[in-house]
Amino acid sequence: MPVAGSLSRIFPFLSGEEKEAFRQVTPIYPFSTTDYYLDLALRSKAVRKMLFPSLEEIDPVLQSFGEDDPLREEEHKKTSYLTHRYPDRVLVVVTNYCPVLCRFCMRKRNWLKPRFFITEEEIENVLRYVSANETVRDVLISGGDPFYLELERLEYLISSLEKIPHVEIVRIGTRSPVTDPEWVLKSDICEVLKETSKVWVNVHYNHPDEITELSTSAVRELQKCGIPINNQTVLLKGINDSADILENLFRKLQSIRVRPYYLFRCDPVKGVLHFSTPISKGIEIIRTLFRRISPLAIPYYAVDVPGGLGKVPLMPERYRKEGDKFVLETFNGRKVIMEDEFPPKGE
Ligand code: SF4
Structure with missing residues (x-):
């Protein structure tokens, strides 16, 4: 919320590129933060990227x-x-x-x-x-x-x-x-x-x-x-x-x-x-x-x-069907063949 105050507070911490991004980007896509999230951004690179504008x-x-x-x-x-x-x-x-x-x-x-x-x-x-x-x-x-x-x-x-x-x-x-x-x-x-x-x-x-x-x-x-x-x-x-x-x-x-x-x-x-x-x-x-x-x-x-x-x-495929059987992939990558139903068809 305190955009102007926050900006003057954080400007000393910004790289040259970040400062340039604030200048060029915020007239198009504005910047806003809470003090809480800004403090987090100053401690976490990932949060910083989610909060600070970039020229991209x-x-x-x-x-x-x-x-x-x-x-x-x-x-x-x-x-x-x-x-x-x-x-x-x-x-x-x-x-x-x-x-x-x-x-x-x-x-x-x-x-x-x-x-x-x-x-x-x-x-x-x-x-x-x-x-x-x-x-x-x-x-x-x-x-x-x-x-x-x-x-x-x-x-x-x-x-x-x-x-x-x-x-x-x-x-x-x-x-x-x-x-x-x-x-x-x-x-x-x-x-x-x-x-x-x-x-x-x-x-x-x-x-x-x-x-x-x-x-x-x-x-x-x-x-x-x-x-x-x-x-x-x-x-x-x-x-x-x-x-x-x-x-x-x-x-x-x-x-x-x-x-x-x-x-x-x-x-x-x-x-x-x-x-x-x-x-x-x-x-x-x-x-x-x-x-x-x-x-x-x-x-x-x-x-x-x-x-x-x-x-x-879009979950990863962990099975395929081969005829009446299924080939299943277990958690550790093993392939296991299983019948579709019990008793197996035709028996
Ligand atoms: S992603 Fe962030 S800016 Fe967009 S609606 Fe959600 S909280 Fe708001």
């Missing part, structure tokens, strides 16, 4: 391969704030405000718009749409960060959605336990959440350095509300694109009782493409992790298909 963000050749909205969220909008793509799920982007602007953000296009928070009138439009569409069982409230919506408004939105009989779950996507844990601990967000009955929270840790004592305390506060917490991670070149780093991250997440849910390939978003890895990189990492850790600590690796065609999970 505006590299005209590299970024020409990206789009502002490759997932076509705007095109699939049914109200000004609601996107409906999958039959059973809708996305409600309630704000474009985040206290920390992450350089890899897939909604960077929203940074360029004036600040918005969903209005009472628009909440009614969302509720009318969801009520009228009985296939919708899952509402994802996202942003920006929904934890910074005026709490009475967030409470009204959640409680109204929970009253719609066909809505089975309401998911809230937030990065505040990672970037601004004091907000979770000091605001009344937990007072709102503990009254809910259908809410799940998706947090967003990308690197083990982000799981600090304070961040863990914020997660614990959410857990005390009785809310299941899942994590999504984006695979980011130069930050977490190694099996060792992700193993450490997923183990640490498990130790704080947060389920690693998704590992996303970085979307081809303009201003973000320098973080993109080959699709095959994620598959290889997951293959390695299957040899090292329990599946409960392994997220789905998925690619969101450009054009708004939806997510495709």
